[in-house]
Amino acid sequence: MTETYAFEPGDDGDELLSTGDLELADRAALRRIAGLSTELDDITEVEYRQLRLERVVLVGVWTEGSAADSEASLAELARLAETAGSQVLEGLVQRRDRPDPATYVGSGKVREVRDVVVATGADTVICDGELSSGQLRQLEERLKVKVVDRTALILDIFAQHAQSKEGKAQVELAQLQYLLPRLRGWGSAMSRQAGGRAGGASGGVGLRGPGETKLETDRRRIHKRIAKLRKEIQAMSVVRETKRGRRVANEVPSVAIVGYTNAGKSSLLNAVTEAGVLVQDALFATLDPTTRRSTTPEGLPYTLTDTVGFVRHLPHQIVEAFRSTLEEAADADLLLHVVDGSDPRPEWQVQAVREVLGEIGGELNRPMPRELVVVNKTDAADEVALARLRNLLPGAAFVSAHTGSGVAALREQVAELLPRPTLVVEVLVPYTQGALVARVHAEGEVLEERHTEEGTELRARVRGDLAGALERFAVNSTPA
Structure with missing residues (x-):
């Protein structure tokens, strides 16, 4: 694949921009302007408008763990909101055994949130949890502003950052699956059309219809769209499966970089391979897999x-x-689990990632590959925190993708953990077949080499495809 480069306007061509730089510039080209809002006064139409976050108040429920855990959760929600393009004005947490089934927080806290919304001029409230349709409706009626939950916020970020056709289809599918159980309506716009022999006060000419509400019509259309998106994603995943199958046939080992959002996975990919992919200090900056x-x-x-x-x-x-994208991780020979060493609670990241990986492995009904934990951003972490991580994560690699520290040692660790070539061959290759000898050196592991009058004698460990090419020159060939 050819990298795309361009010159900054007005420069002399001294600095080249990689594909990732261009994507970053494109994201920064359109920004929200504070104070300019096109929100409708009628908040009841929220599901049928694009999610637009501007000035927000955060609300959380502390049900378990320590106060520090609750504060860290709300701080992460604030980062998510800022990534979506909003301005966080205030944050409130209520200590409860469980969220209120009607309004998420208690009725007294709802009044307190309403006072904060009025005082700060906020136009959106974001709750640190997944709300039901009833909870959303009750909160919006009482707060008189748009209410968004954590799931809708994450989906909005995904919608902003999706670049490829497959990524956009996957985000739309996730949004529709989230929206389907939360469809709701108010007033005459959603009233049932009279069906059959409607007449008199219940209907009349022009009101006789199939008896289907607008809500039911929307639900039916969403079901059809979901079915279509699933077919499109399945068709697009065939291309990736074909490429993956080609690598498997050639027995090329694969390594998947997984980890918490904004842990520095793309930066690590660039440091190891000089890929030039998009790097941004934002949550969920990367959605489309890059190989x-x-x-x-x-x-x-x-x-x-x-x-x-x-x-x-x-x-x-x-x-x-x-799912089709996450299969890249399940099918890999090795997982590089990247952890942000500068994060105040890195064990949260490790636990969250392993939970999702376990969920993926369960859905695919296969064990996950071997894992190598990589603690990144060591240049931004203090020595006490790094010493704690060395004790917490024995065997982990410590690197800084930004400065390049530890990257060379990481390459050596990856090489030790990758599956080795599976066949040991003994061949006598004529000097006229120098390209084959070069392939053995490049793709295999040379155990012995000797130059004779007839050609090059090699004893090497190679993969199946190369063993097939060397078969006609074989002296002996045995499994490793």
Whole structure:
């Protein structure tokens, strides 16, 4: 694949922009302007408008864990809101055994949130949980502003960052699956059309119809759209499966980079392979998987794939819609589990990622590959935190994708954990077949080499496809 480069306007061509730089510039080209809002006064039409977050108040329910855990959860929600393009004005947390089934927080807290909304001029309230249709309706009626839950917020970020056709289809599928059980309506716009022999006060000329509400019509259309999107995603996933099948046939080992969102997975891919993919200090900056070729220090080839980031309580709609993409991780020979070393609670990240990986493995009915934990951003972490992580994550690699520290050692660790070539061959290759000898050096592991009058005698460990090419020159061939 050819990289795309361009010059910044007005420069002399000294600095080249990679594909990732261009994507980053494109995202920054359109920004929200504070104070300009086109929100409708009637909040009841919220499901039928695009999600637009501007000035927001955060609301959370603290049901378990410590106060620090609750504060960290709300701080993460604030980062999600800022990534979506909003301005966070205030955050409130209520201590409860469980969320209120009617309004998520208690009635007294609802009045307090309403006072904060009026005082700050907020136009949106974001709740740190997944709300039911009834909870959304009750809160909007009492707060008189738009109410958004954590799942809808994450889906909005995904919709902003999706680039490829498959990524956009996957996001739309997840949004529709989220929306379907939350369809609701008010007033005459959603009233049932009279059916059959309607007459008198109940209907009349022009009101006789099939007896279907607008709500039912919307639900039926969403079901049809979901079915169509699933077929499209299945068709698009065939291309990736074909490429993956070609790598498997050639026995090229694959490594998948997984980890918490904004842990530095794309930066690590760039540091190892110089891929030039998009790097941004934002949550869920990468949605579309990127695969690049790399080699071990001994010259053995393998592929490195950057995947979508995870987060605590990742919506199940995302896992289902991105299933074909997440299969890249399940089919890999090795997982590089990237952890943000500068995060105040990295064990949260590790637990959340492993929970999602377990869910993916369960759905696919297969065990997940071997895992190598990589603690990134060591340049931004203090020594005490790094010492704690070394004790918490024994055997982990410590790197800084930004400075390049530890990347060389990581390459060596990856090489040790990758599956080795499976066949040991003994061949006598004529000097006229120098290209084959070069392939053995590049793709295999040379155990012995001797030059004779007839040609090059090699004893090497190689993969199946190369063993087939060398078969006619074989002296002996045995399984490793």
